[in-house]
Amino acid sequence: MFRHALPLALPLSLSLLLVACGNSEPVHQAARPAMVVQPEPAADAVDTFPGEVRARYEPELAFRIGGKVSRRLVDIGARVKKDQPLAELDPQDVRLQLEASRAQVAAAEANLKLVQAERDRYRTLLDRQMISHSQYDTVENQYRAGAARVKQIKAEFNVASNQAAYSVLRASLDGVIASRRAEVGQVVAAGQTIFTLAADGDREVLISLPEHAIDRFKVGQEVAVELWSLPDQRFPARIRELSPAADPQSRTFAARVAFDEGKVPAELGQSARVFIRNNASVPLSVPLSALTAEAGQPYVWVVDPKDSTLKRRLVRVGPYGEDRVPVLEGLKPDDWVVAAGVQVLREGQQVRPVDRANRSVKMLAKE
Incomplete structure (x- = not known):
């Protein structure tokens, strides 16, 4: 009898258990x-641009006359003083021109003495009324032409003398040679860049700005500069110069950033980062x-x-x-x-x- 009742009691007990569970409150999960x-x-409200420390003044040095480079006296990185010789051209041609000009000056002065003496004789004859005024005027005009010729030849001699001095290229300022674009034996034209001089004094940072955002930048805009040698220090600066045309290869606009502080430990060629606030960003x-x-x-x-x-x-x-x-x-x-x-x-x-x-x-x- 108990064997037949056990299968019936088990489902009944499970049903009672489920009913009891169903009547209890649900478990609340904590937030x-x-x-x-x-x-x-x-x-991103601040744009970052890599840059390079450059000198504020970087004149390109060139000969004022053409010729063949005979000597190069400095190399890249050399520190130079104002008026220090940097390179020389072969002086043979300019020396010959100088000698020719000197000879022309001597000939013109000799001719002037001749026409001056002739004019003096004709003046004496005119005072004695032995010649006409027209004859004297002819000799007077020859003397004036001789005097003008002497002035012209002397001016040409001065030009030749200056060109002889131009055969030596000298530094225009104290600084460091940043680049060299000519070698000994090379024939250069007048005005062709031989050296680029990084002048002593103020230092700036040269950066490149993208053309799609060039309207967001202007001269005088305040920025901050961080040198790689001083990563935890930012120096106040501002955009001093903005190129009006894009570089034909990189399609970027060159900009120069000047430090507001006078003494900044920035050396030529150092890497730097320029931070510019982007007012257009959210x-x-x-x-x-x-x-x-x-x-x-x-x-x-x-x-x-x-x-x-x-x-x-x-x-x-x-x-x-x-x-x-x-x-x-x-x-x-x-x-x-x-x-x-x-x-x-x-x-x-x-x-x-x-x-x-x-x-x-x-x-x-x-x-």
């Missing part, structure tokens, strides 16, 4: 802690860990301050940074965004907002 942050000013950004995407559409989880529930917020982002991403559309400065674990969250989920130190965050409900 999951979620680290939240508010959007901060975007790091000044909001969130950590990369706060961003996720679905079907190629990025979004973030925003906490509703009324009941601490999550809402998906679609956003439009800019170029990704190292640890943050600028948000161009979709967020407000007073929004609270989940900054970690966004892949396991769901719409409408209730959370307990905490900060990075695991302290509860009190949110003010929006009216």
Whole structure:
């Protein structure tokens, strides 16, 4: 009898157990802690451009006459003083021109003496009324022409003398030779650059600006410069010069940045970074860990301050940074965004907002 009753008692006991469980209250799950942050000013509000420290004055030195380079007296990196000889041309041709001019001066002076003596004789004859005034005027005009010829030849001699001095290229300022573009034996033309001199004095940073954003930059705009040798220090500066035309190869605009401070430990050729505030960018950004995407559409989880529930917020982002991403559309400065674990969250989920130190965050409900 008990063997037949046992199969009937077991289902009955299970049914009573299920009924008892069904009558109990459901178990309440605690709100999951979620680290939240508010959007901060975007790091991309500041554009960064690599640059090179250059001298403010960089004259290109060239011979004022053409010829063959016979001597080169300095090399790249050499420190030079003003009027120091840098290179020389073969002086043979200019010396011959100088000798020819000197001979022409001597001939013109001898001719002037001759016509002057002739004029003096004719003046004596005119005083004695032995010749006519027309005859005297002819001799007087010959004397004036001889005197003018002497002035002309002397001027040509001075030019030849100067050209003889131009065969030596000298430094125009104290500084350092930054580049060399000619060698011994090379025939150069007048005005062809031989050396580029980095003059002593103020230092600047040369940068290249992209053509698609050139309208955002102007002369006098305030910037900051960071030297690679001093990575934790930024020096105030401003754009001093902006090229009006783009480089034909790189399609960028050259700009020179001058330091506001007089004494900056910047040496020629040093690498530097120039920081320029981008006033056109949206000044909001969130950590990369706060961003996720679905079907190629990025979004973030925003906490509703009324009941601490999550809402998906679609956003439009800019170029990704190292640890943050600028948000161009979709967020407000007073929004609270989940900054970690966004892949396991769901719409409408209730959370307990905490900060990075695991302290509860009190949110003010929006009216």
